[in-house]
Amino acid sequence: MSRKGKNMTTGGGKLAAVAAGFLLAAGxxxxxxxxxxxxxxxxGKYEVEGRKSGYLFSNPETRAIQDDDFANGGMLxxxxxxxxxxxxxxxxxxxxxxxxxxxxxxxxxxxxxxxKYVQELGKLENLEQRINxxxxxxxxxxxxxxxSDDLLAMTTYIGYLSRGMPMNVKIDGPAAxxxxxxxxxxxxxxxQLDMACKHCHYDHAGQYIRADLISEGxxxxxxxxxxxxxxxxxxxxxxxxxxxxxxxxxxxxxGSDEYVNLELFVKWRSRGLPVEVPAxxx
Ligand code: HEC
Ligand code: HEC
Numbered sequence: 001m002s003r004k005g006k007n008m009t010t011g012g013g014k015l016a017a018v019a020a021g022f023l024l025a026a027g028x029x030x031x032x033x034x035x036x037x038x039x040x041x042x043x044g045k046y047e048v049e050g051r052k053s054g055y056l057f058s059n060p061e062t063r064a065i066q067d068d069d070f071a072n073g074g075m076l077x078x079x080x081x082x083x084x085x086x087x088x089x090x091x092x093x094x095x096x097x098x099x100x101x102x103x104x105x106x107x108x109x110x111x112x113x114x115x116k117y118v119q120e121l122g123k124l125e126n127l128e129q130r131i132n133x134x135x136x137x138x139x140x141x142x143x144x145x146x147x148s149d150d151l152l153a154m155t156t157y158i159g160y161l162s163r164g165m166p167m168n169v170k171i172d173g174p175a176a177x178x179x180x181x182x183x184x185x186x187x188x189x190x191x192q193l194d195m196a197c198k199h200c201h202y203d204h205a206g207q208y209i210r211a212d213l214i215s216e217g218x219x220x221x222x223x224x225x226x227x228x229x230x231x232x233x234x235x236x237x238x239x240x241x242x243x244x245x246x247x248x249x250x251x252x253x254x255g256s257d258e259y260v261n262l263e264l265f266v267k268w269r270s271r272g273l274p275v276e277v278p279a280x281x282x
Contacts, residue, residue: 051218065228
């Protein structure tokens with residue numbers, strides 16, 4: 001997929017005019033030319049084969065917080081996750097550590113390959129769901145609620161243990177049809193503004209919408225991320241919901257098949273980019 005500069009790639013004058021109206025409604029700031037990447041010196045690490053992490057579209061203050069573990073609010077969730085790892089819970093009287101031992105060994109790299117196709121389930125499973133499957137099936141414990149502090153903490157902790165490793169999800173074999181569904185969703189126009197993910201993250205990456213510099217929407221290695229706006233860590237599916245709402249589309253449920261398939265596509269778009277969990281975003 002090649003991006004034709006910063007112009008709208010919508011074909012036909014009429015269509016373009018309609019789209020322009022929508023873009024204004026969505027709050028695009030026209031006529032602002034901005035560098036596609038705000039941080040030249042950090043490119044080496046955060047740009048792989050032309051794919052740019054959202055880090056490169058962050059402002060310098062936000063990047064500085066991410067780069068400093070003492071300032072990065074997401075590190076509190078890493079610590080909480082490490083505590084939960086050793087906490088006995090559920091009818092089986094086990095902790096994660098009872099079976100998986102030292103997380104620094106057993107969970108290293110795990111984040112980079114999720115979502116993953118699971119034969120027993122006949123569909124994809126993301127990391128949050130895998131954690132909850134262990135809680136229910138292996139610990140006799142209740143699943144943690146989506147976006148609860150405990151689930152966010154464990155997901156963040158496991159993500160952190162892969163920090164710096166390249167994203168590497170599998171999209172062939174039995175995962176292929178789910179990948180295709182996720183891809184379709186990314187290109188599907190939705191909501192009152194009748195826009196797709198791609199309209200912002202392919203066609204308008206590097207431009208401003210209100211106060212936000214639009215990235216390539218690759219956050220695959222970044223979430224759960226600490227958003228300054230949220231004042232806490234949040235999941236990738238929460239981010240998806242926010243993006244759906246920007247175009248006044250009904251968001252799907254966190255953990256829905258639609259979002260897990262979309263997650264596989266987004267994480268594939270981030271292939272090779274380093275895991276940044278817990279990333280910091282505005
Ligand atoms: C109206 C424009 C718009 C649309 C449409 C849109 N987004 Fe976004 N998205 C944004 C903005 C603005 C941000 C915050 C700045 C940034 O990282 O791009 C963002 C951020 C993101 C991020 C976080 C990137 C990072 O590294 O922090 C992801 C992932 C993402 N969007 C995915 C999606 C998906 C998937 C869809 C379709 C369901 C979508 N977006 C639709 C505007 C949009
Ligand atoms: C009774 C043993 C048991 C307990 C307790 C347990 N798990 Fe598991 N877990 C397993 C087994 C078995 C697998 C599947 C083995 C595999 O896929 O390598 C697994 C797989 C996983 C995976 C996927 C690993 C991969 O390589 O894809 C994650 C992540 C995980 N568990 C997290 C947790 C967390 C977090 C906890 C605590 C909340 C936990 N598990 C508790 C037995 C357990």
